[in-house]
Amino acid sequence: MKIHEYQAKEIFAAAGIPVPKGQVASTVAEAVSIAEQFGRPVMIKSQVHVGGRGKAGGIQYAENAEAARVWSQKILGMDIKGLMVKKVLVTEAAEIVTESYVGIIIDRAQKKPVIMVSAAGGIDIEEVAAKTPGKIIKLAVDPVTGLKAYQARELASKLYTDMSMIRQAADIIMKLYDVYWKVDASLVEINPLITTPDAKVVALDAKINIDDNGLYRQKEVAAMRDLDAEDSAEMEAREGDLSFVKLSGNIGCIVNGAGLAMATMDLVKHYGGDPANFLDIGGSSNPQKVLTAMRIILRDTNVRAILINIFGGITRCDDVANGIVMAYEQLIPEVPIVVRLTGTNEDKAKIILKKINLESADTLDNVVKKAIELAENDNSAAGRI
């Protein structure tokens, strides 16, 4: 799960990491009022779950409240990489002397959290990482004994030569490491970590991604989820306990199991088709899930055919067949559907499916080929619910 910069800064501030003062606004009037309160130049920062906000024009300097009005008007409602800006963070503008980078992620190969620091921070950090990886210093931390103070000092000394700045940065790195564990993060990042003319080290930006698997014990953080900032179909899928990712093609896929769902959409492409989505109904056979899945897919006006691929192991094919019949009768889809059910209780499932007379196929390859053929021949109007 992603949270916004202003939320990440709240977590940082609570942990004692210095961040500039700021408040979030959803309207121009709010933004202006916050700027007036500060009575000094501010930054207007779009709050969207995507990188490269600055380059897209979503972060602007405002000399005074009037400039804050102009910029917040432009930024609120702005489209950044397909996401609409609904909130801005109005924060005191800081004078920047240097820009560094500090981040912590899981290193899957080493099975340890890894701290990365670079003196070349700022908006081009990804380019720095790609072109001059040597400029990014990494430290894998023993997850059991944790980060030691001397390690944090060593990392900080790669950023600064001034002893006071090293101390401040080391303290920030220690606290950032604590935040990483405390909120079940999968990533915490400060980019840039700046120094000011009065030699203070400050986190000018903040990014935290939370491990979804940790959310059950992170009630406060889970409550930070911004439903406005998420794709509505993906949200509906999550609530229905499905995994769904939208793609741009025209063949809707309903599959059990994440690996098989990926393989099915790959195969659609392989045989010359184009998948509309990734969708895993999971291991349970709950018919309701099939209904939710089909409703989500049918709402996508690109969809010209639906492919249902179930390999029954623990999932019982007859339960899924009941779900298909239920969905079919409730949603009355005009899009052609092809079904392949194999494995546990396959025979029972075939009898159940006779009620609604759908196309069927016996193997993975055949169901994919059939779906592509159906999508090509489908002339019915799009948008069926």
Add this chain to the structure above:
Amino acid sequence: MSILINKKTKVIVQGITGRDGSFHAEQMKKYGTNVVGGVTPGKGGTEINGIPVFNSVADAVAKTKANTSVIYVPPPFAVDAIYEAVDAGISLVVCITEGVPANDMLKVYDYVKKHGARLIGPNCPGLISPGESKVGIMPGNIVKKGPVGVISRSGTLTYEAIWALTCAGIGQSTCIGIGGDQIIGTNFLDALALFEADPATKAVVMIGEIGGTDEEQAAAFVKTKMTKPVVGFIAGRMAPPGKRMGHAGAIISGGSGTAKEKIEALNKAGIPVAASPTEIPAFIKDKMKAAEAKKSAKKPKATIKKNVVRTKSKKADGKIKKTAKKKK
């Protein structure tokens, strides 16, 4: 023969009174697995489907001499269940549970390793040695005993591949689902090494997916250390970057972990990658045939080869031929 589990494996089920635990305990027993007990704190002394229930893993081990545990408890209790199994001296811990926080697993991984145990999973379907034993949730009716080892990060996709093999008349030595999470106890490399050492396994199928670099490391291992042929499959060619594709570990992050990179790495190591799971049996047949041909082609030079092996293995008795084969 098989790897990790066989007829002698004594299994306990942690979370045996839960919905999944009780169902799969029965399924495992039906398959022929030696399920000797179950654990649910507070329900010790009772029985479920004729399987005795204990209050703790330590109790269960003391009474049953179990050496393997399979975990079906909900995510908030899974980490503790793994620690309990390791502390009770269980050598193989299989964690089926999906939803264990990745940062917890960093500590668990370290602990399991330091205590010399082996963990499979979490978020995995477990493993099955056809005709011997199954520990986990894989359907027993799709497997067939034979010479191919199967390793996979997923569940149903593995069943699809196993079923394709079985339909083509190719049996399996052991099928192992290593799990779809970021941090798992046993990775491809570990499982490949076990299959390489198993005399009953003649070839291996590895089914990978996007995210991480386990497949790349496995490819390097296959190229430098493995003598047995390996065939691959990678799921997620169509996955967009930055999106979690069902499994917590199936995510392309920072542009790395793509299917393309993995397929290239596998191909470079001489591992053919199937476009569909149904192509896997043909690939395996070709590879096994080629391996056979290579073996018989080498026969005329056997004397020289033997000498090489003899020097390396520092054994100079009359059983050299056997040793040589094993060493390979």
